[in-house]
Amino acid sequence: MSDLRIAVLGVGVMGADHVARIESKISGARVTVVNDYIAEKAEQIAASIPSCRAIADPLDAIADPDVDAVVLATPGPTHEKQLLACLEHTKPVMCEKPLTTDVATSLEIVKREAELSTRLIQVGFMRRFDHEYAQLKAMLDGGELGNALVLHCAHRNPAVPPHFDSAMMVRDSLVHEVDVTRFLFDEEIASIQIIKPTPNPAAPHGLSDPQIAILRTSTGKHVDVELFVTTGVAYEVRTEVVAERGSAMIGLDVGLVRTGAPGTRGGQITPGFRERFGQAYDTEFQRWVDAVHRGRSTGDFTDGPSAWDGYAATAVCEAGVESLQSGLPVEVKMVDRRSIPRA
Ligand SMILES: NC(=O)c1ccc[n+]([C@@H]2O[C@H](COP(=O)([O-])OP(=O)(O)OC[C@H]3O[C@@H](n4cnc5c(N)ncnc54)[C@H](O)[C@@H]3O)[C@@H](O)[C@H]2O)c1
16 A cells, blocks of 8 residues: 655644654655745755655645645644645545634534535544543443543643733633543533633733633533643643542543642653653554545545534634633534534
C-alpha cells in the first residue's frame, strides 16, 4: 500500500509538530505539501523534507494532485473555508479544534459533509486517544463503577501568551473538557455557567483567571471544571469521575502530595500540553492515517471525533462565553442530530 500523501496547512506550533510527527513516527504517510500564511515558514519546512513542496495558497494546497489528505493546523477563523475546500475535493481532513469559530458555520459544515456519502472530517480532540482517558472510558463503559454521576476536572497551565483573554479560556482551554464530558458520558451538554472567583493577582490585568465552569448534561449529570491558566507551576490536567459504585481519577502520575514551583509533585509534572499529550497526538494521527487508508473501501475516512463533535463543542463554548458575561447558567442551543441524516 502506498503512503498517504498529506498536506499540512499552518506550520506554527501545532502544524510543525504534526509535520515532524508524520515524518518520524507515523507509518503509511508522508508530508508532500506544506502551506503557511508566512511563506518562508512553509518553504523552510518543505526544504527539510524529501519530495515536499511549499504551496503559497491554502486552497491550491488542498486541491493539489499530490495530496490525498489534509491536516488543518491553521487558526480557527480560517477553518470554514479550508474545510469546505476539502469537502469539495473529497479529501479526508484532520482539523485541529475548533471545527469553526461559531455555531452557524459549524452546523453548515456538518450539513455539507452529511450530504456526501463519505465521512471526511475528523476533529483534533486528542484527549480521546490518551491512554488514561481511554482507560477511564473503558472502565465506565464496562459498567464496573455503575452509572457515572459527577465529573470533577482541573485544567491548569503555568502561563499563557499575552493575547490570551477570558473568552479564550472557554474556547481554547475548556473546549477540551467539553469534549471529554461528551466522550465519557455519551450525551450532550444542556447548559453551562461560568463563575469568576477572585482573580489570581499574578494574572494579566483583565484576565478572569481562575474560572469555574459548571456543566449540566442532558440527563442532569453535573460537571465542574477549574480553569486556571497562570499558575506559574506546570501543566496539570486532572479528571475524576464519581459513579454509583466508586470513583476513578486520571492525571496524577504519582500519588498526590502537593504542587509547587517549579512543577514538582513527588515526581515531575509535565511542563506543557505537548509533553502531557504527546502519546495522544501520536495515537490520534496513526489511527487517522490507518482510517484514511481503510476509507477507500469503507467510505469512512475517520476514526475519532466527527464534525458533529466539533459542532457540539462550539455550541457549548459559545454558550460559555455568553455566561462569562452574565455569570448565569446559559442553555446550549443545538439542533436535533436526527434532523440531519448521516450527521
Ligand atoms: N489539540 C490541541 O491540543 C491544540 C493545541 C494548540 C492549538 N490547537 C489548535 O491548532 C490550531 C493552530 O494553533 P497553533 O497553536 O499551532 O497556532 P500558531 O499561531 O502557532 O500557528 C498557526 C499557523 O498558521 C498560519 N496561518 C495563519 N493563517 C493562515 C491561513 N489562512 N492559511 C495558512 N496558514 C495560516 C500562521 O502563520 C501560523 O504559522 C488552532 O486551531 C488551535 O486552536 C490545538
